[in-house]
Amino acid sequence: MHTSLIIPTRNAASHLDRLLPALRMQTLQPNEILVIDSASSDDTVARFREFGARVHVIAAKGFNHGGTRRLASELVGGDALIVMTQDAIPATPDTFANLINELQLDPLNGVAYGRQLPHPGAGVLGAQSRHFNYPPQSCTKRLADAPVLGIKTCFSSDSFSVYRRTALQAVGGFPVDVIGSEDAYVAARMLLAGLTVRYAASAQVYHSHDYRLMEEFHRYFDIGVFYGRETWIRHAFGDIGGEGKRYVLAELRALRQAHALHRAPEVVVRSAFKLLGYRLGHLERYLPNSLKQRLGMFSTYWT
Structure with missing residues (x-):
């Protein structure tokens, strides 16, 4: 081949x-x-x-x-x-x-x-x-x-x-x-x-990333834009909501195993920022490009 x-x-x-x-x-x-x-x-x-x-x-x-x-x-x-x-x-x-x-x-x-x-x-x-x-x-x-x-x-x-x-x-x-x-x-x-x-x-x-809080927000804004536009994928396979809950629980288990449960509030805050970014991405058609450049990770996409 x-x-x-x-x-x-x-x-x-x-x-x-x-x-x-x-x-x-x-x-x-x-x-x-x-x-x-x-x-x-x-x-x-x-x-x-x-x-x-x-x-x-x-x-x-x-x-x-x-x-x-x-x-x-x-x-x-x-x-x-x-x-x-x-x-x-x-x-x-x-x-x-x-x-x-x-x-x-x-x-x-x-x-x-x-x-x-x-x-x-x-x-x-x-x-x-x-x-x-x-x-x-x-x-x-x-x-x-x-x-x-x-x-x-x-x-x-x-x-x-x-x-x-x-x-x-x-x-x-x-x-x-x-x-x-x-x-x-x-x-x-x-x-x-x-x-x-x-x-x-x-x-x-x-291959891995240690994203900072706002990087997570920007990344999920872009993901929200994608799935907000490609509605046929959500219709065929569902939304990412249920998967997000499983992911949060897995993060908390990982913190417990690493004896780092004091970071649990960080997981909650990160999850909230991801959800906010994702939801804003779904609403991107109502936002000006100048704002979307600041909200997303792929800023040049909007130029």
């Missing part, structure tokens, strides 16, 4: 001392590496070119989570498109090989996404986010699972995933214009088309 690796970048230099050696040690080497760089001001472009990647530079204001990945998919020739972010670091030499192997377990698998482990030194809550969304067991998700899994049925992550090109093309490719969550968009389209989504726990990367 001809494999292409796609990495969108923006000032990625701080990650490259870990990322480039991890890419070099992979037992399965992609047939080509394409970096889509959003006008980095550091040495990202030079270092990737020295590494042997093809680098396509775009204007920073031209970046779009769906549209840029769509452009990248049209610039490569792979049957399998590995898509990852600049801060996702392969954890083992077999990370790519295992991801491809799990995709190929079933011809109906349209996308497989890997397991994300906390970066070394991640905080309790940042690590808990990875443990909650990326358990140690692989699974295959189908449309028939929606009554049980709800919105998690179409959960996928372009921080580290692989798309079967034929399946991606069958559902129209990456969306041209979304504020984020293009991975959930494509996964939902695939499920509705009768394809399956594979969670590949054997393919592991280090």
Whole structure:
């Protein structure tokens, strides 16, 4: 299977001392590496070119989570498109090989996404986010699972995933214009088309964030914008409300296990800010762009 690796970048230099050696040690080497760089001001472009990647530079204001990945998919020739972010670091030499192997377990698998482990030194809550969304067991998700899994049925992550090109093309490719969550968009389209989504726990990367309070708010504002616009996803798979309650309970359990229950009020406040951001995102059509630039994480989307 001809494999292409796609990495969108923006000032990625701080990650490259870990990322480039991890890419070099992979037992399965992609047939080509394409970096889509959003006008980095550091040495990202030079270092990737020295590494042997093809680098396509775009204007920073031209970046779009769906549209840029769509452009990248049209610039490569792979049957399998590995898509990852600049801060996702392969954890083992077999990370790519295992991801491809799990995709190929079933011809109906349209996308497989890997397991994300906390970066070394991640905080309790940042690590808990990875443990909650990326358990140690692989699974295959189908449309028939929606009554049980709800919105998690179409959960996928372009921080580290692989798309079967034929399946991606069958559902129209990456969306041209979304504020984020293009991975959930494509996964939902695939499920509705009768394809399956594979969670590949054997393919592991280090990828986590210790978001500050307002960063959580901004992130959930963008998520609210996405689901407020893509109502067909909520109609097919449900809203994120029930999943949010499970997440809060899991955070409290993690704090108890870490003997840090004194931080429980922080979880409550964070959850309130997430909910507020999400609800405001749903109401974005009533807000001026100048305000949305300040409310969201992807501020250039509104320019």
